[in-house]
Amino acid sequence: DVAVVFTDSVDGVRGFLVESGTQGFTQKFEGRRGSLRAGDVGELIFEDCEIPAENVLPGAIGLKAPFSCLNQARYAIAWGSIGVAMDCYETALSYTKEREQFGSPIAAFQLVQESLVTMLIEITKAQLLAYRLGRLMDAGTARPAQLSMVKKNNVKVARDCARISRDLLGANGTSLEYSPIRHLANTES
Secondary structure: OEEEEEEOOOOOOEEEEEEEOOOOOOEEEEOOOOOOOOOOOOEEEEEEOOOOHHHHHEEEEHHEEEEHHHHHHHHHHHHHHHHHHHHHHHHHHHHHOOOOEEEEHHOOOOHHHHHHHHHHHHHHHHHHHHHHHHHHHHOOOOOOHHHHHHHHHHHHHHHHHHHHOOOOOOOOHOOOOOOHHHHHHHHHH
């Protein structure tokens, strides 16, 4: 219902709240997507659009405000990626304990165990990075480069866990009945 928009103005870059239904403002959503399907993705179109003064974000002048938003988003993505990786790990663990091959659950085989342990090690390291970054943010000493690096690392961990999990599920790894293929498509995006 509301878009937060940063754009150039006579005062420099400013932040605005643009409400749906504002004259001259339209939204065009991309409906058929293979990933990022949980949220609306598309474009915002402005044609002779006037925003009332009360919709100007106070103090949001210059690039500091949008970069601050991006930094908070990077931190959230760092943690969200851990959730993705954990879901992929838990899905693979459960599946490999139930799926039998040659009379035993495939989780009993060393190559499967090695894949599961690799996922768990990487998830644990990602958790520690995000936790430490949170402490730095609490202290006001986190730097934008640190936020970017932790986000990059943790998204890679999520993507790798999704791939490993998809592989461990065999042909079921491509089924939408299981989460890893959805997670893989989203992390690739």
